[in-house]
Amino acid sequence: MNKQDILNIVTIKIRDKIQYFENLIAGTRASNNDTKSSMGDKYETGREMLQQEINNLQRQLNEVLSQYAVLQKINAGPAEKVQNGAxxxxxxxxxxxxxxxxxxxxxxxxxxxxxxxxxxxxxxxxxxxxxxxxxxxxxxxxxxxx
Incomplete structure (x- = not known):
């Protein structure tokens, strides 16, 4: 079983997920900037909701980035016991x-x-x-x- 190929598959999946969240955050930030209006409180409520969404997406991105950091430390060599990379x-x-x-x-x-x-x-x-x-x-x- 080629562990390096499997590690590569997982790494690609993680990179795709990172890119997905980065694009989503950028799009949400752009829409946050586009919500300027003269509606007063409704405008502020909408901006706050968008900011909360950005914070939620950022938290999810940080989780994926920490998973990516774990992958970077994995050795694709053989393992004799259950450990990271096995x-x-x-x-x-x-x-x-x-x-x-x-x-x-x-x-x-x-x-x-x-x-x-x-x-x-x-x-x-x-x-x-x-x-x-x-x-x-x-x-x-x-x-x-x-």
């Missing part, structure tokens, strides 16, 4: 310990990208091939680690 196969599926970007397809296989901060990864972190872990009263066996 691909873990359990009896329930394939997991890539990186940034939480949802499901990706790689070589006709579904791989869930999961943050090291997620409860699932915390339960298996540091474990090696052949070991088991339990989460939500469900025991899983680690079948392989790349």
């Amino acid at each position: 691909i873990v196969k359990t009896n329930k599926g394939l997991f890539y310990v990186s940034a939480s970007m949802g499901e990706i397809m790689f070589e006709n296989q579904k791989i869930m990208t999961v943050s090291a901060e997620s409860p699932l990864i915390k339960a298996m972190f540091g474990k090696k091939m052949g070991e088991t872990f339990t989460i939500n009263n469900m025991t899983q066996n680690i079948e392989n680690i790349w």
Whole structure:
């Protein structure tokens, strides 16, 4: 399994998401500047609502930027235990310990990208091939680690 290719897929998804939020923020700021009116309080309320939307988008962008920072530190080399950058196969599926970007397809296989901060990864972190872990009263066996 080529971990560098998988890392590249996740990195592209993160970059696309960063670009999406940056464009949305820029568009919202532009519309905020276009709402000049002589309506007094209604104008101020509209501007405040747009500012709150910009703040919300900025918060989401910051989360994606922190995920991107995590990706920048990932080593695509082989792993012997569950750690950042590891691909873990359990009896329930394939997991890539990186940034939480949802499901990706790689070589006709579904791989869930999961943050090291997620409860699932915390339960298996540091474990090696052949070991088991339990989460939500469900025991899983680690079948392989790349």
